[in-house]
Structure formats: C-alpha cells, structure tokens
Amino acid sequence: MTLTIPDGMGGFRDIRYAEATAGARSYGKALLAAAEVDPRIVCLGADLSQPTQTTYFRDTLPERFFMVGIQEANMVGVAGGMARAGDIPFAHSFCVFITRRVYDQVAMQVAYPKLPVKLVGFIPGLTTELGVSHQAIDDIALMRALPNMAVIEPSGPEQVGAAVAAALAFDGPVYLRLSLSKGAPDETTPLQQFELGRGTIMREGADVAVVTSGAMVGHALEAAEMLERENLSATVVNMASIKPLDSALVARLARSHKMVVTYENHSTIGGLGSAVAEVIALSGSTPRFAMVGVNDVFAEGGSTPYLFGKYGLTAGDLYRAVKGLAN
CATH class of the missing domain: 3.40.50.920 (Rossmann fold)
Structure with missing residues (x-):
C-alpha cells in the first residue's frame, strides 16, 4: 500500500517518504524507513531513546544518531545548526520538554529561520503517570503561536506513518505530537492517509x-x-x-x-x-x-x-x- 502525501501547497516534495513509511504503524519504524531512503535525515535524542522509539534508528544508523543528554535546549540549537548545514533533524523528547522547556530556542533557532527541524514529542496532555511536571497541557498553544510552525497530532499507529511522511514533505519546522502505544499496534485497523491542512x-x-x-x-x-x-x-x-x-x-x-x-x-x-x-x-x-x-x-x-x-x-x-x- 502506498500513501500519496500532498505537501499542503499543491505539490509533492518527495514521494519517497510516502512510499517508505506507507506501512509503518510504529513511529520509530516510520522514521527509520524514511531515513533509509534519505541520507539527510538525522536523529537527536535527550536520553529518552526507548520511550521515543528511536532505538530502531540508533541501532541501524548509529552514525546519524546523536544523543545529547538531558539538555533539550542545547539539542534544539544543535538541530538548528544541522538544518542550516543541509540535514533534516528529528529532535525527540517528551511533549512538555520539547516545547515549553525550549521555547525560546525553538522560536529563534528553528521557527524564525524556517528550518526543516522536526520536533517530536511523546506523552501529550494527561496521558502520563509521571506527575504535573510531565503533563503537556499547553504545548499545542505554544507551537500554534509560532509563525512557520506546523502542528500535527495523528490519531494513532494507523496514521503515524503518513504523519511522518507529511512532516518530511513540509519545507519548514513541524511539531509532531504523539501518544505512546502500549504493546504491538493493532494490525487490523486500516491505515489512514494524512494531508497537512486537511481534516x-x-x-x-x-x-x-x-x-x-x-x-x-x-x-x-x-x-x-x-x-x-x-x-x-x-x-x-x-x-x-x-x-x-x-x-x-x-x-x-x-x-x-x-x-x-x-x-x-x-x-x-x-x-x-x-x-x-x-x-x-x-x-x-x-x-x-x-x-x-x-x-x-x-x-x-x-x-x-x-x-x-x-x-x-x-x-x-x-x-x-x-x-x-x-x-
């Protein structure tokens, strides 16, 4: 199955992403599949490889995986620099840390220059048992307010592959808001297409x-x-x-x-x-x-x-x- 992902502006930036991620129900597998067809994609982490599903990338393409430690603000700055050098960085953390904690860095080093940095956050809203410090109840508001920033929240594993492809096809920064899947994704749920700017x-x-x-x-x-x-x-x-x-x-x-x-x-x-x-x-x-x-x-x-x-x-x-x- 191939999902054709428009770029939201009347064209297609790179159909390889749609082809690569079409059958992926895991975010980590979708990112790896896209990276295997595009050497510009790099993966950055903040000591959360397992919960952000980036172990697939780390273990398969270690030369393009960068663990910066628990310092999200620095990670966003690094991602901005890598984007200026021609990479397409995916920076990962929990939703509250990849938005609120690093807001100034996102605004000035990613959104203002309209760089193709993809910010990927997990455990949105109240879907966490880690307490108030980890509850992202304002992240969409923060990212919506930034010029040039796209905001995507797929419904679940059935839409995540198409969402990753659309994030890549968008020539600018994206905030991808994801829920953690418990156990293996349901393979019986039909895959869903996704088009930026369309419900x-x-x-x-x-x-x-x-x-x-x-x-x-x-x-x-x-x-x-x-x-x-x-x-x-x-x-x-x-x-x-x-x-x-x-x-x-x-x-x-x-x-x-x-x-x-x-x-x-x-x-x-x-x-x-x-x-x-x-x-x-x-x-x-x-x-x-x-x-x-x-x-x-x-x-x-x-x-x-x-x-x-x-x-x-x-x-x-x-x-x-x-x-x-x-x-």
Whole structure:
C-alpha cells in the first residue's frame, strides 16, 4: 500500500517518504524507513531513546544518531545548526520538554529561520503517570503561536506513518505530537492517509460535529455511538492537522450542524478548541459551541483513566457535553 502525501501547497516534495513509511504503524519504524531512503535525515535524542522509539534508528544508523543528554535546549540549537548545514533533524523528547522547556530556542533557532527541524514529542496532555511536571497541557498553544510552525497530532499507529511522511514533505519546522502505544499496534485497523491542512471525517452525522485529534479520536467515536442511542447523530472529524487547520471544513461543519464541540487532551485555552472557535467566529456561523478539554487547571499525579475521569476527558464527558448543548 502506498500513501500519496500532498505537501499542503499543491505539490509533492518527495514521494519517497510516502512510499517508505506507507506501512509503518510504529513511529520509530516510520522514521527509520524514511531515513533509509534519505541520507539527510538525522536523529537527536535527550536520553529518552526507548520511550521515543528511536532505538530502531540508533541501532541501524548509529552514525546519524546523536544523543545529547538531558539538555533539550542545547539539542534544539544543535538541530538548528544541522538544518542550516543541509540535514533534516528529528529532535525527540517528551511533549512538555520539547516545547515549553525550549521555547525560546525553538522560536529563534528553528521557527524564525524556517528550518526543516522536526520536533517530536511523546506523552501529550494527561496521558502520563509521571506527575504535573510531565503533563503537556499547553504545548499545542505554544507551537500554534509560532509563525512557520506546523502542528500535527495523528490519531494513532494507523496514521503515524503518513504523519511522518507529511512532516518530511513540509519545507519548514513541524511539531509532531504523539501518544505512546502500549504493546504491538493493532494490525487490523486500516491505515489512514494524512494531508497537512486537511481534516478527515471519520463518521457522518447531522446534529453535532465533534472535532478532535490524537488518541481522543477513538473516545469521540465511542461517544458518538452513545449519542446515537439517544437519537443524536454525530459527525466525528479527526483534525490531525492542527496547524494549518482545515478552516474550510470547520466553516462547513458550522453551517451544516446545529452544534459543534471540540474534544482534546490539552487545555481549552489556545489548543484545538481555540483554533476551531476562531474559525467559527470569523465565518459568521452561530452553532451552539462547546469545548471539552482541560479547563485551565494544573492536574495532579495519577493514572490516565483517573486523570481523564477527574478532569472531564472521558467519552462520557463528551457525551454529556453534547447532551447539555442539545437540551
């Protein structure tokens, strides 16, 4: 299977990436496959090879793997320098460290000169048991605000290969926000294409449009089934391209649905919900609107199910938000 990945600007920068990563469900394997066809790709790590799935790259292409230690700011600066020298660097850490901790370096050494540095973050939002210091609830807001920066959050292993190809095809910096997969990826889930600047409708409905991304796509589809039993029909959109956003699709959904709800594992301030709200406000449409996400609070340590339950991120919370709008 070959996924044809447009570059979002009407052309194709390098079809080899799409061909190389087409069947990959693991981020690490997708990156390695792309690197094997393009010698410009280099891999940088901050002492997190195992959780960022970069052991495949390290063990296969050690001469292009650079471990800089626990110093993400320096890693981003190194990546910027390598990009100026003609490389395509992929820099890895946890989401909160590859964005908030190194924000000035990303802004001035990557985004401002529009270099092809790909920042790859793992464990987004509240999907960590490592406590508040590791919870990335503002990373999308930070990266969205930077000129030249693209922001991608694939729904899961079924879309990660296409997302890596699209990140490579984009001639500029990218923030790739990934969830850690537990165990082997489900090979029965159909692979999904990805195009920068385009959302994917996963389910068609008439009453409410749910716009979501990342691992929340699965929860949104679960909530849609719950709503169907209440005679509420839901459209579910996988908005893996958070920036650039598919503004045309959002505006169309706002015109064709009575309700629009965003659903994200991130603060409701500055993330996907804010991006969708901006488009709706400028479109002149007036659907009933709600955002389901982290409501401007720091969380606490705990398991993902516990945190999702306490901070209102479960499929049931999305269901109740839609029911509340409908009543």
